[in-house]
Each structure stands twice: as C-alpha cells, then as structure tokens.
Amino acid sequence: VVSILKGRNAVIFRPSSRGAKCSKKAIDFMREGLKKVGAPENLVQCAEDMDIPTTNLLMQKCDLVVATGGGPMVRAAYSSGTPSYGVGVGNAVAIVAEDADIQQAASMITSSKVFDNATSCSSENSVIIHSSLYKTMIEEFKKNGGYLCTPAEREIMQQTLWVVNDKGKQTINPKVVAQHAQDVARLAGLSIPGDAKMILIEGTLPAHEDIFSQEKLCPVLTLYPYDTFDQALDMYTRITLRCGYGHSVGIHTFKSEYIERMGETLDTSRVTVRQPMAAANGGHAINRMPSTTTLGCGTWGKNSTTENIHYKHFLNITWVNEPVAPREFSEEKIWGEYWKKYGK
Known part of the structure; x- marks a missing residue:
C-alpha cells in the first residue's frame, strides 16, 4: 500500500x-x-462481498490491476483489457549444499517455514539436501521444532492435506491452510510433541512425481536427498515445472560457482543465497531488494515481469527531452570489429 500511495x-x-x-x-x-x-x-x-461479474467490471474500469490470487484470478486480470501485474504460483525450493552451515540453514529454513503458518508464496515447501548432510539436517530441523513423520504418518498426512474438490480435482484441503503444525496434526489425527512447530516429510523419488513436492500452504516441509549438484538443479527444475515455475530458488552454500551457475542457467526470478526465503524473496534489509509481497515470476510463470512489484511499478513516467549536440558515429565505428572478425 505504501508503494501505491507513494505514486499518488x-x-x-x-x-x-x-x-x-x-x-x-x-x-x-x-x-x-x-x-x-x-x-x-x-x-x-x-x-x-463483491461478486465475480462486479469484480470483472471493476478491473475493466480501473487504471491498473494487481492480481495476487490463484491462476484464474491472474488470467482474469490479464483478460480485463486493463494493464495488469500478476504473480505466479509459489512453490519455493531450497538447496542445502555439501558446504552449508547446517545450523544456520536449518534455523533460517525453519523460521521461514513457520512464519505466518507458511502462507507466504516464498515459504520453503521442499528442501533438497546433499546426501552427506541429509541425516544431520533432519536432526537440526528437529532441534528447531521439526517433527519427522513415519512412513505410515506420511500416508495419513497425504490424505489430510489433499482432497478432491467439487470439480473432481485434487487440491489443497482448505482446512489446513494457514494452520499451525499442531492443528494440522490434530486434523490428521496424529499426536506430535507439544513444542513441534513444523512437520517434516521425507519425500519419494522422483521428486517431481511426489505430491509432497507441491505447495502446501501450511508448516509441512518435504525433504529430498541428492548426490551431485547437477541432480539438485534437475530436481529443482522438475519440481517447479510442475508447480511454481519461475518463482524462486534458495541455496545454502558458500561456493560462488554454484551461485553463479544457478543465476545463469535456471529459469527463476530469484536466487536467494543463505537467507530465509519468506523474508528475503520479497526484499529485506539483509539483501536490499525492493520490498514487496507481490512477486513477479516472468514469462516462466505467465507474468509480465520477474521483478518485485514496488513503487516504480505504480508510476507513469514523463520523459522531457530537449535537443543536444548529436553524437558523431559512422558505420565503421558501429560495425568495424564485427567486419574484422566476420567480414562485410
């Protein structure tokens, strides 16, 4: 709202x-x-209490639409004929590399996951952990209030988290959305320690075929092991192609070659390094990105921008231009190096 009002x-x-x-x-x-x-x-x-036809009319009559709902809402905004900013589906995935500070990583991921009961689109839903650290990371998550489900409890959790809606589609159970881990467990009929604030699920491979790799909108975190960095990137890509394409990826590492490769090769709007994603993705003092709760996902996520939507997106800019002394240029200056290499 501050960004909107800042633009008058x-x-x-x-x-x-x-x-x-x-x-x-x-x-x-x-x-x-x-x-x-x-x-x-x-x-x-x-x-x-505005119905859908009236909402559609409002979108047609205003100057700009910011659509932060689900896919149908974003498509309706783009179809309104009014300039629009939409956001893609969130399904943040974090990678914990072999050189990670595991105590820091577990603490950051937990704080991000439990913030606002995991309703942020940037809340980590899956963590891909190097196999050499996998068991140790689970123990660190437990120290931070995580409860690890048994295989039998995983099946119960799956039946609780996903239901078939009135259109016959499998979807997140609205009863678990924005609920504390204790309430999610209670709904599932599970008994977890009173100090547990996050439920851990060991994922199944291939990860992109595991329903627990999708966005869950509650403090349930899925864990996957990997052996090589190539495998981690492939796992991330396949997970987000199914849900959350273009949104964000986190990495807990100190290896610049890993970070640079992710920025250069992954179809993602944000590579968040050694930070809690729920806080960092939307801009924070710790990274100085523009502050927002509206995150574009680019054309990967069927959005018009990859940027954090902030005050500059709510401004019309008038360019006042006056004549100046023209630059001198020639075809030789523009194309000379190209001609030398490839010929005219």
Missing part, C-alpha cells in the same frame, strides 16, 4: 471471501492512519 494513487482492495474480515480490519487501520495525517480516507478502500 488510490487503491481498491477486493479480498477473497476467506480473508475478507482480516483484510477489512487491516484496511480500517490504514484509513485511520490517512485520516490522522489529513489525507483522504478513500485513498484506500475495501470492496466487500
């Missing part, structure tokens, strides 16, 4: 039905703040 804009929020009450409460706080500084309260508005 007004904004109308159309929250989802499940988030309507808390969204309205947050917007009321903003309106009180505007009134306190003598600004018009209606710079920030909330459209409650």
Whole structure:
C-alpha cells in the first residue's frame, strides 16, 4: 500500500471471501492512519462481498490491476483489457549444499517455514539436501521444532492435506491452510510433541512425481536427498515445472560457482543465497531488494515481469527531452570489429 500511495494513487482492495474480515480490519487501520495525517480516507478502500461479474467490471474500469490470487484470478486480470501485474504460483525450493552451515540453514529454513503458518508464496515447501548432510539436517530441523513423520504418518498426512474438490480435482484441503503444525496434526489425527512447530516429510523419488513436492500452504516441509549438484538443479527444475515455475530458488552454500551457475542457467526470478526465503524473496534489509509481497515470476510463470512489484511499478513516467549536440558515429565505428572478425 505504501508503494501505491507513494505514486499518488488510490487503491481498491477486493479480498477473497476467506480473508475478507482480516483484510477489512487491516484496511480500517490504514484509513485511520490517512485520516490522522489529513489525507483522504478513500485513498484506500475495501470492496466487500463483491461478486465475480462486479469484480470483472471493476478491473475493466480501473487504471491498473494487481492480481495476487490463484491462476484464474491472474488470467482474469490479464483478460480485463486493463494493464495488469500478476504473480505466479509459489512453490519455493531450497538447496542445502555439501558446504552449508547446517545450523544456520536449518534455523533460517525453519523460521521461514513457520512464519505466518507458511502462507507466504516464498515459504520453503521442499528442501533438497546433499546426501552427506541429509541425516544431520533432519536432526537440526528437529532441534528447531521439526517433527519427522513415519512412513505410515506420511500416508495419513497425504490424505489430510489433499482432497478432491467439487470439480473432481485434487487440491489443497482448505482446512489446513494457514494452520499451525499442531492443528494440522490434530486434523490428521496424529499426536506430535507439544513444542513441534513444523512437520517434516521425507519425500519419494522422483521428486517431481511426489505430491509432497507441491505447495502446501501450511508448516509441512518435504525433504529430498541428492548426490551431485547437477541432480539438485534437475530436481529443482522438475519440481517447479510442475508447480511454481519461475518463482524462486534458495541455496545454502558458500561456493560462488554454484551461485553463479544457478543465476545463469535456471529459469527463476530469484536466487536467494543463505537467507530465509519468506523474508528475503520479497526484499529485506539483509539483501536490499525492493520490498514487496507481490512477486513477479516472468514469462516462466505467465507474468509480465520477474521483478518485485514496488513503487516504480505504480508510476507513469514523463520523459522531457530537449535537443543536444548529436553524437558523431559512422558505420565503421558501429560495425568495424564485427567486419574484422566476420567480414562485410
């Protein structure tokens, strides 16, 4: 909202039905703040109980749409005829390399995973761990409040986390979304330690065929071992091709060759190095990326940008230009090196 207002804009929020009450409460706080500084309260508005046709009409009439819902919402925004910024599906994956500081990595991943009960699109859903560290990382996760499910409990968790909706499609069970690990376990009929705040699942291979490699929107984290860095990158790519393509990848390593290779070769908008992804992906003092909760995923994720949507995206820029002394150039200066190498 600060980014929007910074560009001298007004904004109308159309929250989802499940988030309507808390969204309205947050917007009321903003309106009180505007009134306190003598600004018009209606710079920030909330459209409650708006049906889909009216929402579509609103998108057609406004100047810009920012769509942060699911795929259908983003497609509707792009189809409205109004300039739009959409976001792709989140399904953040982190890699723990053989040289990682495992205590730091486990602490960061846990803090990111449990933040806001894993509702952030940047919350790690899968962690790909070098096989030499795999068992040790599990123990570190346990020290940070993780509970490791048995194979039998994994099956129970799968039946709890995913259900078939009224359209016959398998989808996340809405009852687990944004719930604490204790509540997710209780819903599954499992008994976990009272201090557990994250549920660990050992994934099955190939990872991209394992349903637990998908976005889960609750504090359930899936773990996969790997042997070579090539395998880790291939596993990441195949997981995100199924869910979360173009969004982000994390890496816990000190090897610059790994980091550079990921930036050069992976189809991802963000490579987040040795940081908790839920905090870092959206911009933070620790990395100085633009701060946002709206993350573009580029054409990989069917979005118009790979950037963090921030204040510059809510500005129209006027270019004032005046004549200056022209640069002198010739074909020889432009093409000379090319001609020397390849001929005219």
